[in-house]
Amino acid sequence: MNYFNQFRKRSNVTSLQYLKPGGSFSIKKWFSNSAETGWLxxxxxxxxxxxxxPLISAWISIAIKALMCRNPNHDNKNMWFILDELPALQKVSSLxxxxxxxxxxxxxxxxxxxxIHQLEAIYGFAECASMLDLFNSKFIFRVSDQVTAYKSALTLGEQEIIETQENLSYGSNTMRDGVNMNNVERKRILVMPSEIMNLPDLTCYVKLAGNFPITKLTMQLQNLNTAFVCEYKLLKKLKLLEY
Known part of the structure; x- marks a missing residue:
C-alpha cells in the first residue's frame, strides 16, 4: 500500500516539471479582483x-475554492466554469x-x-447521480452507450397518455353481443433511449430549468477561431520530458 501511495504521489508531482519558473499570475488573485474580466x-x-x-485538476480546484471564498451577496459577478470532458479530470473534491x-x-x-460510467468510476455511483441532478439545464446529444441513453431518457421525464381499450362480449343470442370502450391512463418515457442513440449530428434534446417543455434543437456550426497553439519551446520541453 505504501508503495502504491508513493507511486501515485510521484505521478502527481511529475506534472509540476512542466511549469515555467517565475511568473506572478495567481488564480486566487484573479478571482478576488472585481475589475478583472475575460477568460482563463x-x-x-x-x-x-x-x-x-493532476496539474489541471489542481488548478480547477484552486479556482473553485477561490470562488467559494467570495462574500455571498448579489453583487458578485457570475463566474462561469466550462468543464469539457469532465471525466478526463481527476476527482475534484470541491466540485x-x-x-x-x-x-x-x-x-x-x-x-x-x-x-456516465466514466464519471461514476471517479466519483462513485451515488455522488455522480447527485452531481448530475444539480445541473438544472441539460443538452442531450447522441450517445452510443445504452445505459447512458436510458438514464438520459429518464432525465427528460415522462408523459401521461390515454389509451382506449375495446372489450368485446358475446352472448348466446346475437342481440346480447356488446362492445365496451374504456379509457386507460398510463405513463411512458417522453423520449425513448433509442431516439437519443440515433440523433443526427448537432441535434439534441434540451431540458431547461423551470416550467418549459422538452425541445429538440438542431444547431449550426459557427466560424471558429484558430485552435490553441502551444509555445514551441514549451512543446519541445514536454516531448523531452516524456522520453
Whole structure:
C-alpha cells in the first residue's frame, strides 16, 4: 500500500516539471479582483493530457475554492466554469459542494461528458447521480452507450397518455353481443433511449430549468477561431520530458 501511495504521489508531482519558473499570475488573485474580466483557459494537448491531468485538476480546484471564498451577496459577478470532458479530470473534491452551493457566490457551471460510467468510476455511483441532478439545464446529444441513453431518457421525464381499450362480449343470442370502450391512463418515457442513440449530428434534446417543455434543437456550426497553439519551446520541453 505504501508503495502504491508513493507511486501515485510521484505521478502527481511529475506534472509540476512542466511549469515555467517565475511568473506572478495567481488564480486566487484573479478571482478576488472585481475589475478583472475575460477568460482563463486551462487546456492541454491531447498527447500530454494524461501527464498534465493532476496539474489541471489542481488548478480547477484552486479556482473553485477561490470562488467559494467570495462574500455571498448579489453583487458578485457570475463566474462561469466550462468543464469539457469532465471525466478526463481527476476527482475534484470541491466540485460536488460547488455545484450545490456556489450560486450565492456567483458560480455557474457547464460540464460535458460522453459516458456516465466514466464519471461514476471517479466519483462513485451515488455522488455522480447527485452531481448530475444539480445541473438544472441539460443538452442531450447522441450517445452510443445504452445505459447512458436510458438514464438520459429518464432525465427528460415522462408523459401521461390515454389509451382506449375495446372489450368485446358475446352472448348466446346475437342481440346480447356488446362492445365496451374504456379509457386507460398510463405513463411512458417522453423520449425513448433509442431516439437519443440515433440523433443526427448537432441535434439534441434540451431540458431547461423551470416550467418549459422538452425541445429538440438542431444547431449550426459557427466560424471558429484558430485552435490553441502551444509555445514551441514549451512543446519541445514536454516531448523531452516524456522520453
Amino acid at each position: 483557459f486551462i487546456t492541454a494537448n491531447p498527447s500530454q493530457r494524461a501527464t498534465l491531468c 460536488p459542494v460547488a455545484l450545490a452551493e456556489s450560486r450565492k457566490y456567483g458560480g455557474c457551471f457547464v460540464a460535458g461528458l460522453q459516458n
